Amino acid sequence: xxxxxxxxxxxxxxxxxxxxxxxxxxxxxxxxxxxxxxxxxxxxxxxxxxxxxxxxxxxxxxxxxxxxxxxxxxxxxxxxxxxxxxxxxxxxxxxxxxxxxxxxxxxxxxxxxxxxxxxxxxxxxxxxxxxxxxxxxxxxxxxxxxxxxxxxxxxxxxxxxxxxxxxxxxxxxxxxxxxxxxxxxxxxxxxxxxxxxxxxxxxxxxxxxxxxxxxxxxxxxxxxxxxxxxxxxxxxxxxxxxxxxxxxxxxxxxxxxxxxxxxxxxxxxxxxxxxxxxxxxxxxxxxxxxxxxxxxxxxxxxxxxxxxxxxxxxxxxxxxxxxxxxxxxxxxxxxxxxxxxxxxxxx
Amino acid sequence: xxxxxxxxxxxxxxxxxxxxxxxxxxxxxxxxxxxxxxxxxxxxxxxxxxxxxxxxxxxxxxxxxxxxxxxxxxxxxxxxxxxxxxxxxxxxxxxxxxxxxxxxxxxxxxxxxxxxxxxxxxxxxxxxxxxxxxxxxxxxxxxxxxxxxxxxxxxxxxxxxxxxxxxxxxxxxxxxxxxxxxxxxxxxxxxxxxxxx
Numbered sequence: 001x002x003x004x005x006x007x008x009x010x011x012x013x014x015x016x017x018x019x020x021x022x023x024x025x026x027x028x029x030x031x032x033x034x035x036x037x038x039x040x041x042x043x044x045x046x047x048x049x050x051x052x053x054x055x056x057x058x059x060x061x062x063x064x065x066x067x068x069x070x071x072x073x074x075x076x077x078x079x080x081x082x083x084x085x086x087x088x089x090x091x092x093x094x095x096x097x098x099x100x101x102x103x104x105x106x107x108x109x110x111x112x113x114x115x116x117x118x119x120x121x122x123x124x125x126x127x128x129x130x131x132x133x134x135x136x137x138x139x140x141x142x143x144x145x146x147x148x149x150x151x152x153x154x155x156x157x158x159x160x161x162x163x164x165x166x167x168x169x170x171x172x173x174x175x176x177x178x179x180x181x182x183x184x185x186x187x188x189x190x191x192x193x194x195x196x197x198x199x200x201x202x203x204x205x206x207x208x209x210x211x212x213x214x215x216x217x218x219x220x221x222x223x224x225x226x227x228x229x230x231x232x233x234x235x236x237x238x239x240x241x242x243x244x245x246x247x248x249x250x251x252x253x254x255x256x257x258x259x260x261x262x263x264x265x266x267x268x269x270x271x272x273x274x275x276x277x278x279x280x281x282x283x284x285x286x287x288x289x290x291x292x293x294x295x296x297x298x299x300x301x302x303x304x305x306x307x308x309x310x311x312x313x314x315x316x317x318x319x320x321x322x323x324x325x326x327x328x329x330x331x332x333x334x335x336x337x338x339x340x341x342x343x344x345x346x347x
Numbered sequence: 348x349x350x351x352x353x354x355x356x357x358x359x360x361x362x363x364x365x366x367x368x369x370x371x372x373x374x375x376x377x378x379x380x381x382x383x384x385x386x387x388x389x390x391x392x393x394x395x396x397x398x399x400x401x402x403x404x405x406x407x408x409x410x411x412x413x414x415x416x417x418x419x420x421x422x423x424x425x426x427x428x429x430x431x432x433x434x435x436x437x438x439x440x441x442x443x444x445x446x447x448x449x450x451x452x453x454x455x456x457x458x459x460x461x462x463x464x465x466x467x468x469x470x471x472x473x474x475x476x477x478x479x480x481x482x483x484x485x486x487x488x489x490x491x492x493x494x495x496x497x498x499x500x501x502x503x504x505x506x507x508x509x510x511x512x513x514x515x516x517x518x519x520x521x522x523x524x525x526x527x528x529x530x531x532x533x534x535x536x537x538x539x540x541x542x543x544x
Contacts (some may be wrong), residue, residue, distance in 0.1 A: 114402070
């Protein structure tokens with residue numbers, strides 16, 4: 001650990017592994033999405049390519065890669081090319097601070113939450129620039145909606161995180177996870193989901209809006225805007241937008257798990273001070289299980305709820321979620337001053 | 348980080364900040380100007396982080412590059428200027444006037460900085476390092492919060508009154524145009540104010 005070259009190599013290795021895993025989860029997630037949606041709608045879903053259709057994502061990728069890559073007339077070429085990258089890169093970058101196992105993350109930042117929140121907010125530029133550069137009125141409307149929606153729900157999300165930071169008194173994600181550990185099955189009550197239920201609900205809904213998922217996918221909204229900001233995109237540029245959306249979903253789920261669902265901590269196993277490989281693997285496994293459960297929740301919601309209208313989206317954002325999370329901050333402050341453990345009095 | 352690497356990063360960030368702020372004022376299309384302004388904010392936040400003011404650097408990114416620029420972009424996209432709609436390039440007289448004003452402000456600022464008491468006091472101690480030495484806890488949230496809520500509490504509270512006045516003004520402006528109270532106020536109007544902290 002003393003040799004700087006060794007440390008740099010470890011850091012590069014971690015970055016490559018996380019990048020590769022994120023890249024691999026996306027096609028898997030698309031497959032799950034299509035199968036689960038088919039199951040919810042009482043259809044069969046893709047099952048022809050490979051065993052139970054598992055090679056379908058590969059076929060999709062080949063199709064996208066060999067599609068003709070069109071740039072619409074009158075489009076701003078530079079920004080048009082830049083936009084998909086601006087959606088994908090922040091989502092991957094933001095994931096680097098999420099601890100996926102015992103003290104295991106790519107980038108160790110003492111202000112992890114703020115880093116993640118800042119960087120993931122940057123993906124809005126991809127949607128806005130992409131919508132503008134396409135020279136298409138539907139794309140432009142999609143980009144406009146995306147920027148207004150993101151900025152509104154970022155406020156609600158930030159305020160819900162503040163309540164967590166107030167009880168945790170730290171912005172270190174690993175420390176927040178450690179605080180959520182409790183012995184035994186009752187230890188699950190230490191999760192911020194139960195300590196801060198209002199913040200958890202607001203955060204989850206804001207996460208749906210931030211990742212442009214139904215019921216908040218107003219920036220795409222195929223019924224009104226064809227495809228919104230990505231109407232004009234084809235081939236790999238479209239695929240990059242698509243992957244960016246899914247990686248953002250993974251990143252937001254990772255943050256949700258870390259802040260509210262106990263992160264990598266395993267409630268039945270005490271957090272070791274000097275973890276062995278087995279301990280780390282167990283924590284990574286537990287994190288992964290929660291991640292996929294939450295991703296299933298995302299997909300389940302998407303195929304269950306209808307889309308909001310745009311004015312409804314803005315109204316509940318500004319008139320419900322922001323006041324509610326502000327009130328939650330007030331309650332947390334009062335509880336903190338009085339020395340209560342918020343909501344559930346535990347010994 | 349070793350001082351050499353820090354100076355290298357400082358050099359890159361400084362060059363990027365300078366070039367992109369030049370591009371902000373020279374691009375004709377406002378979308379490009381906004382884009383380079385974002386790059387400029389990012390480069391300045393890198394400089395903050397090199398000065399161990401990590402929290403301030405991220406606030407710069409979050410508030411300016413992340414929030415305020417989205418609103419700028421929102422307005423620019425709402426107007427949606429295309430190359431044909433842009434006004435004629437301004438003439439030589441206007442350009443030279445603008446250059447003169449910029450030069451005047453630059454020389455005033457550099458005079459003021461080079462003759463300030465602080466710089467004179469520091470330079471009497473020896474050569475000024477490019478990146479000053481500070482304690483490790485200098486830029487943390489804790490240090491920042493203590494400074495803000497103890498030393499500068501009055502200024503902080505006064506700023507919040509200013510922001511509140513802005514919000515009330517904008518809500519008033521947004522609601523004045525509406526005859527019936529049934530429709531929701533325009534999202535853009537509301538969004539423009541509340542995040543502008």
